[in-house]
Amino acid sequence: TQSTRPQRLLSAVQKNATRGDPRSVVKAIDHFCRHKEWAMNVGDEKGCILDSVVTEVNPHTVLELGTYCGYSTVRIASLLPPHAKLITLEFNPDYAAVARQVIAWAGLEEKVQLVEGASSDWIPKLKEQFGIQTFDLVFLDHWKDRYLPDTKLIEEFGLLRKGSVLLADNVICPGTPDYLEYVRSSPQYKSQYFKSHLEYTKVEDGLEKSVFLG
Ligand SMILES: CNc1ncnc2c1ncn2[C@@H]1O[C@H](/C=C/CNC(=O)c2cc(-c3ccc(F)cc3)cc(O)c2O)[C@H](F)[C@H]1O
Ligand SMILES: [Mg+2]
Numbered sequence: 076t077q078s079t080r081p082q083r084l085l086s087a088v089q090k091n092a093t094r095g096d097p098r099s100v101v102k103a104i105d106h107f108c109r110h111k112e113w114a115m116n117v118g119d120e121k122g123c124i125l126d127s128v129v130t131e132v133n134p135h136t137v138l139e140l141g142t143y144c145g146y147s148t149v150r151i152a153s154l155l156p157p158h159a160k161l162i163t164l165e166f167n168p169d170y171a172a173v174a175r176q177v178i179a180w181a182g183l184e185e186k187v188q189l190v191e192g193a194s195s196d197w198i199p200k201l202k203e204q205f206g207i208q209t210f211d212l213v214f215l216d217h218w219k220d221r222y223l224p225d226t227k228l229i230e231e232f233g234l235l236r237k238g239s240v241l242l243a244d245n246v247i248c249p250g251t252p253d254y255l256e257y258v259r260s261s262p263q264y265k266s267q268y269f270k271s272h273l274e275y276t277k278v279e280d281g282l283e284k285s286v287f288l289g
Contacts, residue, residue, distance in 0.1 A: 080112055081144050081173040087111070088180050095182035097153035104146050104177075109275045116146035117216060117244050118274025124282050125214070125242065129154045132240050134211035138201070139163035140194050140225060141217025145174030147244075151214065152183040161186055162205060164217075166193045194221065198228045209236040215254075216244040222254035230263075237289030248273045248280040258285040 078086075087107035092099040105119045117125055129137075129151050137155070142148055142165035152161050165171045171191045178187050188205065190197055194217060201207050213229065215222045222243055229235060246255050246268070258264045264285040273280040 079169065080114060081170055083112065084108070084114055084144050085173045085176055088177055092180060094180055097149050097181040097183060100149050100177065100181040101146065101153075104144070105275075113275055115143060116274055117150070118146075121244065121269075121271045121274060121280065121282055122147070122150050124269045124271060125150055126154060128240065128242050128282075128284055129212065132212045134240075135159045136207055136210045137161040137212045137214065138210045138229075138234070139214045139216065140221075141165065141215070142174045142189060143170050143216070145177035145189075147214060147216060148174065148178055148187055148189070149181045149183060151212075152178070152186040153181065155186055159186060160188060160205075160207075162188045162190060162201065162207070164190050164192065164194050164197055166191065194225045195228065198225060198234070199232055201234065202232065207234070210234050210239055211236075213239070213241045214244070215241065219245060219249050219251045220253075222251045223257055226254065226257070235287040235289075237287065239287040241283075241285040241287070243283045243285070244280075245273075246281055246283045248278055255283060258283060263288050 084107055088100055088103045092103040108114045142163040148163050258266045266285040269282045271281050
């Protein structure tokens with residue numbers, strides 16, 4: 076049977092990256108996506124902005140919405156302090172299976188909890204299931220029309236504290252207009268746009284960083 080693009084991406088990691096070396100996993104995926112097959116990872120250019128926000132926040136609890144192949148999961152987890160936890164939600168079992176192997180190749184299983192299921196089902200259960208009080212950082216990279224409803228769900232279930240940071244991918248391309256309007260106009264957020272480009276292309280895209288003011 077034909078392989079899928081995520082399976083071919085995983086093969087490229089297993090062929091070209093060093094086990095236990097997260098940066099080599101990131102490089103192998105970026106090389107594959109730039110020279111072989113484009114894939115919707117946050118990529119190297121926006122990935123540097125992601126890295127700088129993670130480093131600045133130095134989070135002990137991170138929530139990622141939309142694991143896909145685990146590229147941003149690996150980027151984030153490789154920068155976390157010891158004992159920090161990253162929970163990543165992915166409802167496509169085929170993507171989840173690939174992501175688990177990418178995360179394992181990077182040697183980051185200890186820091187990452189990949190939960191197979193829908194954000195709307197799981198956000199209400201994260202406190203009780205994982206003993207989480209609040210998230211220091213939330214990375215939104217799943218269906219673009221779900222950023223706003225899931226942000227409201229995250230607020231509703233008390234998962235943010237004063238200073239929690241939301242970082243959203245693709246606010247220009249494909250675009251998340253309702254989310255952007257919300258975080259930029261709400262008195263509960265201080266928002267900042269980081270201009271960049273759509274992964275592996277010259278098309279404009281960017282990340283929106285929004286600090287919850289409580
Ligand atoms: C809704 N709740 C969910 N719960 C758990 N997992 C979920 C949920 N929703 C989706 N997933 C899971 O999260 C992932 C979804 C990523 C979607 N990402 C994009 O569409 C996306 C698209 C482009 C893009 C830009 C230009 C162009 F010409 C073509 C594509 C660029 C990007 O960086 C993106 O992130 C995964 F696939 C899905 O199973
Ligand atoms: Mg994205």
